[in-house]
Amino acid sequence: MLEQRIQQHFIDSADLKYQAAPILSKPIAAAVQALLACVTSGGKVLACGNGGSAADAQHFSAEFVGRFERERPELAAIALTTDSSILTAIANDYDFSVIFSRQVRALGQPGDVLLAISTSGNSANVLAAIEAAHEREMVVVGLTGHGGGKMSHALRDTDVHICVPHDRTARIQEVHILALHCICDAVDAQLLGDQET
Numbered sequence: 001m002l003e004q005r006i007q008q009h010f011i012d013s014a015d016l017k018y019q020a021a022p023i024l025s026k027p028i029a030a031a032v033q034a035l036l037a038c039v040t041s042g043g044k045v046l047a048c049g050n051g052g053s054a055a056d057a058q059h060f061s062a063e064f065v066g067r068f069e070r071e072r073p074e075l076a077a078i079a080l081t082t083d084s085s086i087l088t089a090i091a092n093d094y095d096f097s098v099i100f101s102r103q104v105r106a107l108g109q110p111g112d113v114l115l116a117i118s119t120s121g122n123s124a125n126v127l128a129a130i131e132a133a134h135e136r137e138m139v140v141v142g143l144t145g146h147g148g149g150k151m152s153h154a155l156r157d158t159d160v161h162i163c164v165p166h167d168r169t170a171r172i173q174e175v176h177i178l179a180l181h182c183i184c185d186a187v188d189a190q191l192l193g194d195q196e197t
């Protein structure tokens with residue numbers, strides 16, 4: 001019974017990935033182009049999200065600054081989820097809804113990219129970070145699910161929206177991390193050539 005339940009998770013996750021591949025390949029490719037334009041012109045990525053999406057922001061930043069699967073020069077990325085002094089000071093003195101936006105205003109430059117991750121598309125602090133990124137003339141790559149929520153309306157035509165076609169947070173997160181690995185792989189392939197896997 002328990003094993004059947006576990007196997008159903010694998011089946012549901014695989015089903016969603018098959019279904020999402022033709023839908024998400026285009027926005028994922030657009031995200032790769034936005035990120036390449038950013039890092040090849042001296043820009044940086046600022047990444048944010050809550051809970052599991054905070055972990056995704058950190059996971060992605062680690063693969064940009066460190067490496068993914070191949071040796072390549074360092075790429076600039078900062079997860080806005082990691083400095084407990086900054087996060088507690090801003091949440092304590094202002095509000096939790098501005099923990100990312102103040103960091104974006106402090107660090108963001110025109111041409112940088114904000115990686116904004118929210119499965120619901122409704123997290124106030126992520127939405128505020130998008131507004132701040134637009135003020136700083138940054139491009140936003142948004143990862144959502146649940147139809148995109150409020151983030152659908154916050155993004156501009158020049159931004160990229162990777163919206164997983166599902167309503168279950170865990171499933172959406174499983175596709176988000178796949179999408180982020182696709183981006184890392186494609187960035188490496190564009191920078192180094194695609195002869196290796």
Ligand SMILES: O=C(CO)[C@@H](O)[C@H](O)[C@H](O)[C@H](O)COP(=O)(O)O
Pocket residue numbers: 050051052053117118119120121122123126169170173
């Ligand atoms: O990882 C999970 C659920 O799988 C949770 O930690 C989840 O990320 C948190 O509830 C977040 O606060 C949800 O925020 P969001 O994805 O709607 O922006």
Ligand SMILES: [Zn+2]
Pocket residue numbers: 052170173
């Ligand atoms: Zn989780």
